[in-house]
Amino acid sequence: MEIGVLKNSSPKKERDNFHVIHKVPSGDGPYVRAKHAQLVQKDQEAAIVWFWKAINAGDRVDSALKDMAVVMKQLDRTEEAIEAVKSFRGLCSRNAQESLDNVLIDLYKKCGKVDEQIVLLKHKLKLIYLGEAFNGKPTKTARSHGKKFQVSISQETSRILGNLGWAYMQKSNFMAAEVVYRKAQMIDGDANKALNLCQCLIKQTRYEEARLVLQDVLQYKLPGSDDFKSRNRAKELELELESKNPVGPLLPNLLIPGLSFEDDFVEALERVMNERGGTRSRRLPIFEEISQYRDQLAC
Template sequence: MVWLVEKDPDGAIVQFWKAINVGDRVDSALKDMAVVMKQQDRAEEAIEVIRAFRERCSKQAQESLDNVLIDLYKKCGKLEEQIELLKQKLRMIYQGEAFNGKPTKTARSHGRKFQVTVKQETSRILGNLGWAYLQLKNFAAAEAVYRKAQEIDPDANKACNLCICLVKQGRYEEANTVLEDVIEGRLVGSNDPKLINRTKELLQELEPWQLLQVHPTPNHGLINLEDAFIEGLDQLINQRTPLRSRRLPVFEEISTFRDQLAC
């Protein structure tokens, strides 16, 4: 099948359809078909296929399908759908349902297997959530999410994104402090060539501030709102007992962010 995907992706999709229709390894067939469709710029179609047939897949396959959907939403620019699914994955972690209840899971990257902890997965999801908010230009919400992700499992990539959030809010001094950790190589990934180039670009953005030492007027209302948001994230990550409410405080705070910043 790997050979068929590489040589004839349309033919591979036909074979995946056949497997799904006869109930043959539906889990892998649906996931692999969606991935091939994405490679062919048929992401919208892949989303509809997953939505239509995921009920035929096992419970163990749902998490993988969610990860594929997140990539497809990102590909299509469906930021609201991406955010909602990322929040759903955070709920699963909070409720102890991630990794099918296990503390770690086996992941693959470039043919290599490795173990991922719930802590690492939480930080990864928060990083993706922060990026989605960044694309929506909701810089305050993105900042709060990135800060929490960095508390859990810091790395240079998220630090650069946090720096962008701060620059967009005119908080250059804080942005410069965040970037120093990357420049000094104190974070995982600091030596990556792509990150080095990003760091240079961010330094160029900060250069006028470094010359003038401009200090923006604090937005106290935004800071207070941010504190409430972070408190909700703390409750999500640290509290073990599920809340009675169907909506966790962190998601209520996200809605509050969106409503108040839209005013």
């Protein structure tokens, strides 16, 4: 009798182990079939077909849309993924919208849509400013390499600012990128953003300031300074600085064409603040500094 019980329970145990090992949800709906095709059969095209069926059937739409976009990105169907997210995000829950924004930003970055990245990153900053990020909570749970960890509003703000700074760099708007990176470093600094800030300063021929920023990485003062890629990049920037004229202007060159900061971002935030009846003291430091920088450029 005992042996019979063990034999009868074995298939269920094997199925449970299968789901754990392959990280496939249990069930037999279109979303589960999509994940099975994606993770077990490694048939990405078939997975997309099943993800579409899951979305149309209302089966775990939040996850189906995000996962389908990721698979499409892997297959270089990025434009199609963008249209899918934009068209069907209305079917997703409110809690999924923030992560869908992150998916869109990655897709925009993949296909070089820098202007779209900037618009969406500003939107995410506005949500933080209005207290609507993380669904009003001070932290959120994130995943990286299969591990869960908590992200604070400050960390998220710094991360978004870092992405915004990088987008400005792609447009060669190094003055705007500098302002954003400096504030990101003040909120939650790290080596990668410091190296990007250093590059912004080099592009503006402000070599002494660039050296000061670079020293924080070379002297291991910032998180991530011991990362292999950061060390190599820091050495490259150090060599670049050594090849430049050591005497450079310490103030930004406000006459460089194409480097003006965009007023629309600050003005939109000002309108939001006025509509809410807020005061300047309620604003995040990033918005204070950007306003001040804009005023300086106008003088």
